[in-house]
Amino acid sequence: MSISANYGPPPQTETRASRSFVQPMKRASRFFDTAEVYGPFTSEELVGEALAPFRDKVVIASKFGFDLEAGGLNSRPEHIKRVVEGSLKRLRTDRIDLYYLHRVDPKVPIEDVAGAIKDLIKAGKALHFGLSEASAKTIRQAHAVQALTAIQTEYSLMNRDPEQNGVLQACEELGIGFVPWGPVGMGYLTGKIDTGTKLDPKTDLRAQFDRFTPANLAANRPIVDLVRRFAEKKKATPAQLALAWLLAQKPWIVPIPGTRNLDHLEENLGAINVQLTPADLREIEAAFSKVKVHGGRMAEKYMREVDQTQ
Numbered sequence: 001m002s003i004s005a006n007y008g009p010p011p012q013t014e015t016r017a018s019r020s021f022v023q024p025m026k027r028a029s030r031f032f033d034t035a036e037v038y039g040p041f042t043s044e045e046l047v048g049e050a051l052a053p054f055r056d057k058v059v060i061a062s063k064f065g066f067d068l069e070a071g072g073l074n075s076r077p078e079h080i081k082r083v084v085e086g087s088l089k090r091l092r093t094d095r096i097d098l099y100y101l102h103r104v105d106p107k108v109p110i111e112d113v114a115g116a117i118k119d120l121i122k123a124g125k126a127l128h129f130g131l132s133e134a135s136a137k138t139i140r141q142a143h144a145v146q147a148l149t150a151i152q153t154e155y156s157l158m159n160r161d162p163e164q165n166g167v168l169q170a171c172e173e174l175g176i177g178f179v180p181w182g183p184v185g186m187g188y189l190t191g192k193i194d195t196g197t198k199l200d201p202k203t204d205l206r207a208q209f210d211r212f213t214p215a216n217l218a219a220n221r222p223i224v225d226l227v228r229r230f231a232e233k234k235k236a237t238p239a240q241l242a243l244a245w246l247l248a249q250k251p252w253i254v255p256i257p258g259t260r261n262l263d264h265l266e267e268n269l270g271a272i273n274v275q276l277t278p279a280d281l282r283e284i285e286a287a288f289s290k291v292k293v294h295g296g297r298m299a300e301k302y303m304r305e306v307d308q309t310q
Contacts, residue, residue: 001038001258003046020260022050027269033152033179033256035063035102036087048092061098061150061179062087063132065105073305075105077116084125098150100130104307110138114145121146130179135309136166139176148176155180155255157189157242157284158223158293165308171252180246182297183255186212189227189242193217205302211295219294226287236274239264243271248281 003020032051034043044062051058064083067074087096099120101113120126128149131142142148151171155162159182162168171178186206187193195217199207206212211220224238231241239257246255257268276284296303 001035001043003038003043003258003260020262020265023262023265024269029269030057031059031061031254031256033061033181033258034091035100036083036090037063037066037068037102040068041086041090044087044090048090052092055093059097060091060093061100061130062091062096063100063102065100065102065132073103073105073107075101075108075113077112077119080113080116081120084120088125095124096126098128098130099126100132100150100152101134102132103305104131104134104138104309106307110134110142111145114142118146132181133306134167135307136170137309138307139167139170139174143174143176148174150177150179150254152179152181152256154182154297155246155253156183156185157227157245157288158185158220159297161297168250172250177252177254178250180253180255181258183246183257184239184242188212188220189224189238191224191228191238194221205299208299209295209297210299211293211297213295216295222291223288223293226284226291230280230284230287234274234276234280236270237267239267240271240274243268244274244276245281245284247271248276 032047034047036044038044047060051060064080064087065073065075067079084096084099088094099117104110114129117126117129121129129146130150130152131139131148132152134142134151139148139151151167153162153167155178162178168178170176184190188211195214197217199212201207210216227238227241231238234241236244243255243257246253259265259268
């Protein structure tokens, strides 16, 4: 997502962006996540260009569900079957390994969406079906038509919604993988953002988010301090600790940290070497139970697109 924009101005050159994909290939990373709306289209083009030489060695996930011409959501089956062709072309591939519905469209029955993906899977254009920011009820309804492979939702030490709204429980019961986006709190848990950080409202989505106001950045400082303290005990960076915490939750949870900085990429990959014991997890949980998270996770206009069907 950040390769093409959204968290500040895009990289100065496409070559620099592509290097961010090629570098982890040399370290044996295999799972790459993009979407047609990132850019829009630019991210898929960069992913396709960078991974074309390695296509059979990687897993590519992309997402559909927005109407990039008319605006808003559009998950009608005919729309899905049209836009997948554009994604395949940009990704320089004949199949998308994991194809997510980016946001649940309340105007289209989820069973219809699942049926359209079932058709794409039969045609070999998609291999697996996923949902992003879906409720537990919607997950169960979709899974009954076409088996879901993954659910993607924001989840981190400071955003625990999936633990409380039944989504993680549904995934475990149905054998569905869970892919946390924002695993380091959109940069919050790295310890590199503070009250002096200036986010450009023209290029950085976070400038619109309540959690990133100066007041809430200050109020949430105890959370960042906790992460830093536990990271120091493990001889890790705060970002590595945050990622290691997610990796330690369940074997079917796969966080996707995003970056355009090669140093940060190396730092993120180092999280696999941070082992948290059950005692560590209990200590972290006890500490976090005593602090409050200030500010909502996204701006209201984005939260309106999050499926909260009961």
